[in-house]
Amino acid sequence: AQSVTQPDIHITVSEGASLELRCNYSYGATPYLFWYVQSPGQGLQLLLKYFSGDTLVQGIKGFEAEFKRSQSSFNLRKPSVHWSDAAEYFCAVGDYGGSQGNLIFGKGTKLSVKP
Amino acid sequence: GAGVSQSPSNKVTEKGKDVELRCDPISGHTALYWYRQSLGQGLEFLIYFQGNSAPDKSGLPSDRFSAERTGGSVSTLTIQRTQQEDSAVYLCASSLKRGIEQYFGPGTRLTVT
Numbered sequence: 001a002q003s004v005t006q007p008d009i010h011i012t013v014s015e016g017a018s019l020e021l022r023c024n025y026s027y028g029a030t031p032y033l034f035w036y037v038q039s040p041g042q043g044l045q046l047l048l049k050y051f052s053g054d055t056l057v058q059g060i061k062g063f064e065a066e067f068k069r070s071q072s073s074f075n076l077r078k079p080s081v082h083w084s085d086a087a088e089y090f091c092a093v094g095d096y097g098g099s100q101g102n103l104i105f106g107k108g109t110k111l112s113v114k115p
Numbered sequence: 116g117a118g119v120s121q122s123p124s125n126k127v128t129e130k131g132k133d134v135e136l137r138c139d140p141i142s143g144h145t146a147l148y149w150y151r152q153s154l155g156q157g158l159e160f161l162i163y164f165q166g167n168s169a170p171d172k173s174g175l176p177s178d179r180f181s182a183e184r185t186g187g188s189v190s191t192l193t194i195q196r197t198q199q200e201d202s203a204v205y206l207c208a209s210s211l212k213r214g215i216e217q218y219f220g221p222g223t224r225l226t227v228t
Contacts, residue, residue, distance in 0.1 A: 034216060043119070043206060043219040051215075090158065094214060100171060101146055101213040102160035 002027045004091050006106035013081050014114045021076040021109050023091030032094035033074045034103065035065055039087045047089075050074060061085070086113045117141065119220035121207050127226045128197055136192045136223045140209030147190050148210075148217060149182060153203035161205075164190065165213050197227045 005024045013019055025031055032051050036044040048059025055067040065076045074091060088110045092103040120139040128134050140147050149161040160174040164184040175181070179197075184190040194201055204224050208217040 032214065036219070041221075043221040044208075046216050046218065049216050092158075095160075096214050099165075099168075100173075101163045101165060101210075102148055102150075102171070102174065103158075103217060104160070105158035107157045 002093060002095055002104050004093050004104055004106035006089075006091055006109050008109045009107070010110045010112065012112040012114060015083050016080050019076075019078045019081045019085070019111070021089050021091075021111070023074045023076065023106060024072050025074065025091070025093045026072065027093050029097065031067075031074075032096060033065075033067060034092045034094070035059065035063070035074075035076050036090045036092065037061075037087050038090065038108075044090065047076070081111075081113055083113045083115065086111055119207055119209055119218055121205075121220040121223050123223060124221065125224045125226075127228060130199060130227055131196055133193065133195045134197055134225065136194075136205050136225070138190045138192070138207030138209075138220060140188065140190070140207070141218055142188075144209035144211055144218075145187070146210045146213050146217075147184055148208040149190070149192050150206045150208065151203045152206055152222070156203075158206070161192070194225075197225075199227050201225060202227045 003026045034049045035047040038044050050067045088108045090108045091106045122137045145166045147164045151159045162182045163171040179195045182192045204222040206222045208219045210217045
Protein backbone atom coordinates (compact mmCIF):
# COMPACT_ATOMS: atom_id res chain seq x y z
CA ALA A 1 0.00 0.00 0.00
CA GLN A 2 1.09 3.53 -0.65
CA SER A 3 2.52 5.33 2.35
CA VAL A 4 4.67 8.23 3.44
CA THR A 5 7.03 8.17 6.40
CA GLN A 6 8.45 11.17 8.15
CA PRO A 7 10.84 9.66 10.69
CA ASP A 8 11.27 12.79 12.79
CA ILE A 9 8.30 13.88 14.87
CA HIS A 10 9.99 17.00 16.26
CA ILE A 11 13.17 18.81 15.27
CA THR A 12 14.75 21.85 16.92
CA VAL A 13 17.31 23.95 15.08
CA SER A 14 18.99 27.25 15.83
CA GLU A 15 18.09 30.28 13.77
CA GLY A 16 20.52 30.56 10.89
CA ALA A 17 21.37 26.86 10.91
CA SER A 18 20.66 24.57 8.00
CA LEU A 19 17.67 22.25 7.98
CA GLU A 20 16.86 18.89 6.46
CA LEU A 21 13.50 17.18 6.99
CA ARG A 22 13.30 13.58 5.92
CA CYS A 23 10.56 11.94 3.90
CA ASN A 24 10.37 8.40 2.55
CA TYR A 25 7.56 7.12 0.40
CA SER A 26 6.22 3.81 -0.79
CA TYR A 27 4.46 4.01 -4.14
CA GLY A 28 4.31 1.58 -7.00
CA ALA A 29 4.40 4.01 -9.90
CA THR A 30 6.14 7.29 -10.59
CA PRO A 31 5.39 9.37 -7.53
CA TYR A 32 3.98 12.86 -7.51
CA LEU A 33 5.49 14.37 -4.36
CA PHE A 34 4.68 17.45 -2.32
CA TRP A 35 5.77 19.32 0.78
CA TYR A 36 3.25 21.41 2.68
CA VAL A 37 3.69 23.63 5.74
CA GLN A 38 1.09 24.30 8.41
CA SER A 39 1.33 27.10 10.95
CA PRO A 40 -0.77 26.80 14.13
CA GLY A 41 -4.46 27.22 13.42
CA GLN A 42 -3.91 27.48 9.69
CA GLY A 43 -4.50 25.31 6.67
CA LEU A 44 -1.72 23.74 4.63
CA GLN A 45 0.41 25.85 2.32
CA LEU A 46 2.19 24.24 -0.61
CA LEU A 47 5.97 24.66 -0.42
CA LEU A 48 7.01 22.71 -3.49
CA LYS A 49 6.17 19.78 -5.74
CA TYR A 50 7.90 17.15 -7.84
CA PHE A 51 6.24 15.56 -10.85
CA SER A 52 9.12 14.72 -13.18
CA GLY A 53 12.31 16.12 -14.61
CA ASP A 54 15.02 17.76 -12.54
CA THR A 55 15.26 15.92 -9.24
CA LEU A 56 16.15 19.07 -7.29
CA VAL A 57 13.11 21.32 -7.02
CA GLN A 58 12.92 24.81 -5.66
CA GLY A 59 9.99 26.08 -3.66
CA ILE A 60 8.81 29.13 -1.83
CA LYS A 61 10.44 30.68 1.23
CA GLY A 62 13.90 29.44 0.21
CA PHE A 63 13.08 25.73 0.52
CA GLU A 64 14.25 23.02 -1.84
CA ALA A 65 13.79 19.27 -2.02
CA GLU A 66 15.62 16.47 -3.77
CA PHE A 67 13.92 13.40 -5.22
CA LYS A 68 16.03 10.26 -4.94
CA ARG A 69 14.30 7.33 -6.57
CA SER A 70 16.91 4.80 -5.41
CA GLN A 71 16.25 5.76 -1.80
CA SER A 72 12.52 6.44 -2.17
CA SER A 73 13.16 9.78 -0.52
CA PHE A 74 12.11 13.38 -0.99
CA ASN A 75 13.92 15.35 1.70
CA LEU A 76 13.24 19.02 2.31
CA ARG A 77 16.14 21.40 2.89
CA LYS A 78 16.80 25.01 3.72
CA PRO A 79 20.29 26.50 4.04
CA SER A 80 19.46 29.01 6.78
CA VAL A 81 16.39 28.75 8.98
CA HIS A 82 14.45 31.81 10.11
CA TRP A 83 12.34 32.00 13.27
CA SER A 84 9.25 32.33 11.08
CA ASP A 85 9.89 28.82 9.69
CA ALA A 86 8.69 27.30 12.97
CA ALA A 87 5.68 25.23 11.93
CA GLU A 88 4.67 21.68 11.07
CA TYR A 89 5.81 20.22 7.78
CA PHE A 90 4.01 17.49 5.86
CA CYS A 91 5.29 15.37 3.02
CA ALA A 92 2.68 13.86 0.70
CA VAL A 93 2.42 11.59 -2.33
CA GLY A 94 -0.39 11.85 -4.88
CA ASP A 95 -2.43 8.66 -4.98
CA TYR A 96 -3.38 8.88 -8.65
CA GLY A 97 -3.84 5.24 -9.48
CA GLY A 98 -7.07 4.49 -11.31
CA SER A 99 -9.56 7.28 -10.78
CA GLN A 100 -8.23 8.30 -7.38
CA GLY A 101 -6.97 11.80 -6.79
CA ASN A 102 -6.18 12.23 -3.13
CA LEU A 103 -2.91 12.88 -1.33
CA ILE A 104 -1.42 10.49 1.20
CA PHE A 105 0.32 12.38 3.96
CA GLY A 106 3.08 11.59 6.39
CA LYS A 107 2.48 12.21 10.07
CA GLY A 108 4.35 15.51 9.94
CA THR A 109 7.50 16.96 11.47
CA LYS A 110 7.18 19.82 13.91
CA LEU A 111 10.00 22.33 13.56
CA SER A 112 11.02 24.54 16.47
CA VAL A 113 13.56 27.32 15.96
CA LYS A 114 15.84 28.47 18.77
CA PRO A 115 16.91 32.12 18.79
CA GLY B 116 -7.25 35.67 -6.29
CA ALA B 117 -9.36 34.22 -3.53
CA GLY B 118 -8.26 30.95 -2.03
CA VAL B 119 -10.30 28.07 -0.67
CA SER B 120 -12.69 29.22 2.04
CA GLN B 121 -14.42 27.14 4.68
CA SER B 122 -17.18 27.85 7.15
CA PRO B 123 -17.64 27.86 10.02
CA SER B 124 -14.09 28.16 11.30
CA ASN B 125 -15.13 26.56 14.58
CA LYS B 126 -18.10 24.41 15.45
CA VAL B 127 -19.03 23.01 18.84
CA THR B 128 -21.86 20.53 18.87
CA GLU B 129 -23.42 18.04 21.24
CA LYS B 130 -23.02 14.33 20.71
CA GLY B 131 -25.81 13.00 18.54
CA LYS B 132 -26.46 16.23 16.63
CA ASP B 133 -25.94 16.63 12.88
CA VAL B 134 -23.45 19.17 11.51
CA GLU B 135 -22.80 20.67 8.09
CA LEU B 136 -19.43 22.02 7.04
CA ARG B 137 -19.07 24.17 3.94
CA CYS B 138 -16.26 24.57 1.42
CA ASP B 139 -15.91 27.14 -1.36
CA PRO B 140 -13.16 26.04 -3.73
CA ILE B 141 -11.01 28.27 -5.89
CA SER B 142 -13.01 29.42 -8.90
CA GLY B 143 -12.45 27.18 -11.91
CA HIS B 144 -11.04 24.27 -9.94
CA THR B 145 -12.74 21.07 -11.05
CA ALA B 146 -11.42 18.83 -8.28
CA LEU B 147 -12.43 19.16 -4.63
CA TYR B 148 -11.24 17.10 -1.66
CA TRP B 149 -12.13 16.72 2.00
CA TYR B 150 -9.58 15.60 4.58
CA ARG B 151 -9.73 15.16 8.34
CA GLN B 152 -6.86 16.06 10.64
CA SER B 153 -6.75 14.65 14.14
CA LEU B 154 -4.00 14.15 16.69
CA GLY B 155 -4.18 10.41 16.64
CA GLN B 156 -4.69 9.77 12.94
CA GLY B 157 -2.90 12.62 11.20
CA LEU B 158 -4.28 13.78 7.85
CA GLU B 159 -6.84 11.37 6.38
CA PHE B 160 -8.54 11.55 3.02
CA LEU B 161 -12.34 11.50 3.18
CA ILE B 162 -13.89 12.16 -0.23
CA TYR B 163 -12.96 13.48 -3.68
CA PHE B 164 -15.10 15.16 -6.34
CA GLN B 165 -13.96 15.51 -9.93
CA GLY B 166 -16.20 17.57 -12.19
CA ASN B 167 -19.57 15.90 -12.65
CA SER B 168 -18.29 12.39 -12.03
CA ALA B 169 -19.46 10.26 -9.14
CA PRO B 170 -17.36 11.09 -6.08
CA ASP B 171 -14.69 8.82 -4.67
CA LYS B 172 -16.07 8.09 -1.21
CA SER B 173 -13.48 5.49 -0.29
CA GLY B 174 -12.14 7.48 2.67
CA LEU B 175 -15.42 8.12 4.48
CA PRO B 176 -15.11 6.43 7.89
CA SER B 177 -18.78 5.51 8.32
CA ASP B 178 -22.21 5.97 6.75
CA ARG B 179 -22.79 8.89 9.11
CA PHE B 180 -20.54 10.92 6.82
CA SER B 181 -21.75 12.23 3.47
CA ALA B 182 -20.88 15.05 1.13
CA GLU B 183 -22.27 16.75 -1.90
CA ARG B 184 -21.04 19.25 -4.38
CA THR B 185 -23.59 21.49 -6.00
CA GLY B 186 -23.12 22.99 -9.45
CA GLY B 187 -19.54 21.77 -9.56
CA SER B 188 -18.54 24.40 -7.01
CA VAL B 189 -19.52 24.62 -3.34
CA SER B 190 -19.35 21.44 -1.27
CA THR B 191 -21.00 20.49 2.00
CA LEU B 192 -19.75 17.75 4.30
CA THR B 193 -22.46 16.43 6.60
CA ILE B 194 -21.87 14.37 9.70
CA GLN B 195 -24.97 12.81 11.20
CA ARG B 196 -25.35 11.75 14.81
CA THR B 197 -21.95 13.13 15.74
CA GLN B 198 -19.71 11.18 18.09
CA GLN B 199 -16.81 12.41 20.22
CA GLU B 200 -14.33 10.67 17.93
CA ASP B 201 -15.52 12.96 15.12
CA SER B 202 -13.78 15.87 16.85
CA ALA B 203 -11.07 17.01 14.45
CA VAL B 204 -10.14 19.70 11.97
CA TYR B 205 -11.86 19.18 8.63
CA LEU B 206 -9.84 20.52 5.71
CA CYS B 207 -11.08 21.16 2.20
CA ALA B 208 -8.78 21.44 -0.81
CA SER B 209 -9.23 22.09 -4.50
CA SER B 210 -7.13 21.69 -7.61
CA LEU B 211 -7.45 22.79 -11.20
CA LYS B 212 -7.68 19.16 -12.22
CA ARG B 213 -6.85 15.72 -10.89
CA GLY B 214 -3.20 14.88 -10.49
CA ILE B 215 -1.69 18.23 -9.67
CA GLU B 216 -1.14 20.29 -6.56
CA GLN B 217 -4.00 20.90 -4.16
CA TYR B 218 -4.73 24.16 -2.38
CA PHE B 219 -6.12 23.97 1.12
CA GLY B 220 -8.60 26.04 3.05
CA PRO B 221 -8.09 27.10 6.67
CA GLY B 222 -10.21 24.26 7.99
CA THR B 223 -13.17 23.86 10.32
CA ARG B 224 -12.39 22.78 13.87
CA LEU B 225 -15.20 20.52 15.05
CA THR B 226 -15.60 19.76 18.73
CA VAL B 227 -18.20 17.23 19.83
CA THR B 228 -19.09 17.47 23.51
